[in-house]
Amino acid sequence: MATRSSSSRIQPPTFGNLVTILSIDGGGVRGIVPGVILAKLESELQKLDGEDARLADYFDVIAGTSTGGLITAMLAAPNEDGRPLFAAQDIVPFYLKNSPRIFPRPGGIMSPAVMLLKALGGPRYDGKYLQKLIRDSLGETKLNQTLTNVAIPTFDIKKLQPTIFSNFQIPINPNIDALLSDICIATSAAPTYFPAYYFKNNDDEFNLIDGGIAANNPTLVGIREVMKQIMKENPDYSAMDPLDYTRFLVISIGSGSNKLEQKYNAKMASKWGVISWLFENGHTPIIDCFGEAGKDMVDYHNVVVFQALNSEDKYLRIDDDKLQGDLASVDIATKENMDNLVKVGEDLLKKTVSRVNLDTGLYEPIQNGGTNEEALQRFAQLLSDERKLRESNTPKANGSTVSIGLTNGST
Secondary structure, X not given: OOOOOOOOOOOOHHHOOOEEEEEEOOOHHHHHHHHHHHHHHHHHHHHXXXXXXXXXXXXXXXXXXXXXXXXXXHHHOEOOOOOEOOOHHHHHHHHXXXXXXXXXXXXXXXXHHHHHHHHXXXXXXXXXXXXXXXXXXXXXXXXXXXXXXXXXXXXXXXXXXXXXXXXXXOOOOHHHOXXXXXXXXXXXXXXXXXXXXXXXXXXXXXXXXXXXXXXXXXXXXXXXXXXXXXXXXXXXXXXXXXXOHHHEEEXXXXXXXXXXXXXXXXXXXXXXXXXXXXXXXXXXXXXXXXXXXXXXXXXHHHHHHHHHOOOHHHEEEEOOOEOXXXXXXXXXXXXXXXXXXXXXXXXXXXXXXXXXXXXXXXXXXXXXXXXXXXXXXXXXXXXXXXXXXXXXXXXXXXXXXXXOOXXXXXX
């Protein structure tokens, strides 16, 4: 078994065959679900390459929105030894420990009228604990210091346009090179749940809310960042055809949703005004609709494109669209609900690989597709082989090649 060294960023795609992209959806406390999936993927990589293997060692881009943006930073930010700040197996314990204080439940029983008045008076949570937690965890680390490229969407309410914090954008706009803590607080600032977030970096001001407004499923954001580098003929992505999707390896992890409960309908909504769209029976319909619509449209696009370009075996989407009750909430952080979310992730690993039906919008099992766990094992092998190929092809100063970061004679 090969053992990874504890240094160096991932070698660029120009030395290999694939471009590797990991994407993590938004979803508040439901970030526990992708946490379970990511821990499984990393454990499979460790079986192949040693216990020091981390997800940031294998992906050219990690894209994450809202809670997925926080997970992205956890996986890609360096610790004092230059290795990822968190292992994937640390994500779920992090959520179990901190979510009850991020999403504190009100004392006593609140009537719908009281809940409505509270909702009209400001965001549901003040965000102070979340902001301190993020700052304490990420410290002074800036975007340019991540161990692999990241892409974290936010939405600027002053400019009325998305702002994507991406390493690739730093040479074009140095003001993007902000503190990771500021970026994560911004991408998590879900309207009605947390306050909007302002910060200034160099000469630029940012007035930001949750990236889910722009891209709750940020898979296309990650693909776009790579496409731009190919089109610009970046040497790290040389000799690539942007339409050759056989060279893309994409893993997209959802945080779950509820397509079955059908808690809204046109008869109800036809009577709603502004207040009901913002608050209806403890839910926020307009936010639910924005989040689900954006997430689904990205998956629809990817399914069509990867199929059309004969590369559907390189695109893996893992999500559960049948969450019910509290499980579908973004902010119910009781021990019971969080334990159940862990079980959702564990059960999802055992389910058959599914693909969205473009007519119904529901996930359907793929015939002979195996389980999600088996798919992650297959993708882990592809990722391991790709990294070893890149390292063996990396040129030395004298023009020959050398294997970097591997011992025991592996290439």
